[in-house]
Amino acid sequence: MRLAVDVMGGDHGPEELLQGVKVGLAADAALTKVFVVGPEAELRPLLERIQLTDPRVEIRHASEVLTMHDDPGIAIRRKKDSSVMRAIELVREGAADAVISSGNTGALYAGSTVRLGRLEGVKRATIACILPSKNGVWLLVDGGANPECTPEYLFQFGIMGSLYMKALLGIERPRVGVLSNGSEEGKGTDATRTTARWLKQTDLNCNGYCEGYDLFLDRIDVCVCDGFVGNIVLKSSESLGRAVRDMLHEELKTYHKPWRLLGAALAKGGLSRIRERMNPEVYGGAPLLGLNGCVIKIHGRASRTALGYAMHQARQIVNLQLSDSIVRELARWSTIPTMDAPVTTE
Amino acid sequence: MRLAVDVMGGDHGPEELLQGVKVGLAADAALTKVFVVGPEAELRPLLERIQLTDPRVEIRHASEVLTMHDDPGIAIRRKKDSSVMRAIELVREGAADAVISSGNTGALYAGSTVRLGRLEGVKRATIACILPSKNGVWLLVDGGANPECTPEYLFQFGIMGSLYMKALLGIERPRVGVLSNGSEEGKGTDATRTTARWLKQTDLNCNGYCEGYDLFLDRIDVCVCDGFVGNIVLKSSESLGRAVRDMLHEELKTYHKPWRLLGAALAKGGLSRIRERMNPEVYGGAPLLGLNGCVIKIHGRASRTALGYAMHQARQIVNLQLSDSIVRELARWSTIPTMDAPVTTE
Numbered sequence: 001m002r003l004a005v006d007v008m009g010g011d012h013g014p015e016e017l018l019q020g021v022k023v024g025l026a027a028d029a030a031l032t033k034v035f036v037v038g039p040e041a042e043l044r045p046l047l048e049r050i051q052l053t054d055p056r057v058e059i060r061h062a063s064e065v066l067t068m069h070d071d072p073g074i075a076i077r078r079k080k081d082s083s084v085m086r087a088i089e090l091v092r093e094g095a096a097d098a099v100i101s102s103g104n105t106g107a108l109y110a111g112s113t114v115r116l117g118r119l120e121g122v123k124r125a126t127i128a129c130i131l132p133s134k135n136g137v138w139l140l141v142d143g144g145a146n147p148e149c150t151p152e153y154l155f156q157f158g159i160m161g162s163l164y165m166k167a168l169l170g171i172e173r174p175r176v177g178v179l180s181n182g183s184e185e186g187k188g189t190d191a192t193r194t195t196a197r198w199l200k201q202t203d204l205n206c207n208g209y210c211e212g213y214d215l216f217l218d219r220i221d222v223c224v225c226d227g228f229v230g231n232i233v234l235k236s237s238e239s240l241g242r243a244v245r246d247m248l249h250e251e252l253k254t255y256h257k258p259w260r261l262l263g264a265a266l267a268k269g270g271l272s273r274i275r276e277r278m279n280p281e282v283y284g285g286a287p288l289l290g291l292n293g294c295v296i297k298i299h300g301r302a303s304r305t306a307l308g309y310a311m312h313q314a315r316q317i318v319n320l321q322l323s324d325s326i327v328r329e330l331a332r333w334s335t336i337p338t339m340d341a342p343v344t345t346e
Numbered sequence: 347m348r349l350a351v352d353v354m355g356g357d358h359g360p361e362e363l364l365q366g367v368k369v370g371l372a373a374d375a376a377l378t379k380v381f382v383v384g385p386e387a388e389l390r391p392l393l394e395r396i397q398l399t400d401p402r403v404e405i406r407h408a409s410e411v412l413t414m415h416d417d418p419g420i421a422i423r424r425k426k427d428s429s430v431m432r433a434i435e436l437v438r439e440g441a442a443d444a445v446i447s448s449g450n451t452g453a454l455y456a457g458s459t460v461r462l463g464r465l466e467g468v469k470r471a472t473i474a475c476i477l478p479s480k481n482g483v484w485l486l487v488d489g490g491a492n493p494e495c496t497p498e499y500l501f502q503f504g505i506m507g508s509l510y511m512k513a514l515l516g517i518e519r520p521r522v523g524v525l526s527n528g529s530e531e532g533k534g535t536d537a538t539r540t541t542a543r544w545l546k547q548t549d550l551n552c553n554g555y556c557e558g559y560d561l562f563l564d565r566i567d568v569c570v571c572d573g574f575v576g577n578i579v580l581k582s583s584e585s586l587g588r589a590v591r592d593m594l595h596e597e598l599k600t601y602h603k604p605w606r607l608l609g610a611a612l613a614k615g616g617l618s619r620i621r622e623r624m625n626p627e628v629y630g631g632a633p634l635l636g637l638n639g640c641v642i643k644i645h646g647r648a649s650r651t652a653l654g655y656a657m658h659q660a661r662q663i664v665n666l667q668l669s670d671s672i673v674r675e676l677a678r679w680s681t682i683p684t685m686d687a688p689v690t691t692e
Contacts, residue, residue: 232578
């Protein structure tokens with residue numbers, strides 16, 4: 001298994017991500033090659049400094065770096081020698097099996113769509129994010145790649161999301177729901193109503209809508225929404241999770257109340273289990289589903305640990321070999337949107 | 347201060363809400379009258395059973411009850427003798443200063459808009475929900491009343507939300523943000539871009555967008571969004587909060603690991619402080635801003651404690667006397683939407 005890692009896009013700089021490559025390689029002997037992509041003159045001394053001498057590591061030079069402020073459409077045309085485009089290129093050439101990037105999501109999405117192309121029948125690729133729930137995990141599609149979606153895109157996200165969760169976790173019939181502001185059929189928008197009606201006509205395990213209340217309480221496996229809503233759900237839950245973690249930390253490490261400190265120490269196992277369960281880094285690697293090639297987005301704030309996990313996940317995701325089943329299942333249900341006109345508001 | 351409480355809409359039934367009236371009355375001597383609205387033959391024996399004999403309580407008979415499945419538009423026309431409509435009527439007549447209901451949000455919103463009317467200049471009333479953040483609180487407008495919004499509605503929600511937070515919490519210049527999938531100007535939808543541009547032209551403390559990541563980390567005071575997104579943010583954060591609470595409970599009450607139990611006991615003060623801070627019931631009373639009269643929505647699952655809090659909040663909100671400032675500020679900025687055409691996608 002060979003990976004291409006764009007080490008230039010992270011908020012913590014390339015050194016942190018190179019440390020992550022070190023973590024990932026140490027944890028996974030099945031990785032045979034990791035291309036680290038970025039300006040060679042910058043990366044070479046960093047590799048030496050952190051003593052990353054693993055022979056599986058190879059620098060691939062890229063002279064340019066995209067920032068979060070680059071417009072994706074313009075960036076992929078004008079900055080052709082960017083680290084993210086070079087990393088994608090390695091997958092296109094067949095030199096790498098998957099690419100991992102923590103950079104500009106829009107550019108990664110646009111660049112990989114243009115360079116790798118979509119699988120047959122796919123209208124839009126989607127970013128599929130795993131999130132923790134009380135006793136398990138659930139999938140958010142789209143996690144932010146497509147802010148505005150037609151019902152047909154959303155319909156396909158549901159199908160691809162279900163296939164992914166089935167393959168990844170072995171759930172026989174993942175519960176699929178279209179995220180709405182209530183469970184009743186009349187709720188939502190024209191797009192959500194149409195999507196829910198279409199998905200109910202497939203053999204997916206879909207009863208129509210799911211609600212915000214279902215997400216973290218093990219009531220759904222695949223939550224379908226556009227990338228505008230998906231981004232907001234993702235980031236607001238991340239901020240709430242962080243607020244609670246910070247509050248726990250402050251309340252339990254109150255040094256002038258030593259019994260709490262003792263309590264925290266005794267309860268430590270439980271608290272760290274929760275912290276670990278709710279840690280977004282563990283779930284950080286989100287694949288773009290629907291492309292000719294494996295592309296994994298990780299968080300801009302990804303730490304070395306997060307990249308280490310993501311490298312392992314990338315290998316898992318490549319091994320799922322989802323492409324054939326995505327093409328087959330999309331073709332199987334492709335007549336539903338054409339035979340059934342979208343719902344419009346009465 | 348006189349309140350009308352629709353005791354028929356809650357998931358736990360009227361007895362729980364009558365218990366809540368008891369809690370609220372015991373805690374607040376400034377309440378001079380509480381009308382409990384619902385079928386008299388059902389309420390009278392319940393009052394006796396729970397020994398709610400406070401002379402400030404008066405039953406107002408309503409023969410019908412709306413359910414969550416009633417279509418709001420149809421319900422308010424056909425079920426004229428419903429508890430929620432009778433409760434609103436008491437405010438319209440001037441017999442009560444505010445109405446509290448835990449029933450069908452759509453019916454409460456539609457019914458109070460029709461019966462009380464909107465304040466001058468208000469395009470749509472909005473439901474304003476207070477939520478906890480790491481060290482404080484923030485306001486979500488709209489919390490679910492208006493699933494589809496024009497930029498003009500959203501613009502007015504920002505102005506009304508800012509006035510509410512200023513009056514309620516004494517924040518001189520509340521930070522107002524339009525919720526989007528990123529902070530850059532080009533992000534979002536046509537509606538969010540237009541709204542952000544308009545709000546920046548007022549003297550509100552608004553820099554344009556806020557993101558999901560800002561919400562629970564004290565980075566925003568007023569978050570403006572449509573009710574579709576607002577409902578999802580509200581319910582998903584509630585479900586995440588509950589998942590974390592349940593996990594804490596399970597991890598720390600692991601009886602075969604007694605040291606964790608001891609730890610939990612020692613850390614209890616800290617944990618309950620967090621539980622209290624994050625308890626949605628404390629923030630449960632959400633006013634409909636923009637109406638000729640004070641209407642407070644509480645959660646369908648509201649317990650007696652939640653209603654008790656909401657009764658106290660209702661009194662606070664009535665005392666803010668926001669109507670004049672809402673009418674004045676909306677008039678002051680009313681030319682912005684008419685002079686500045688909505689942004690359309692380039």
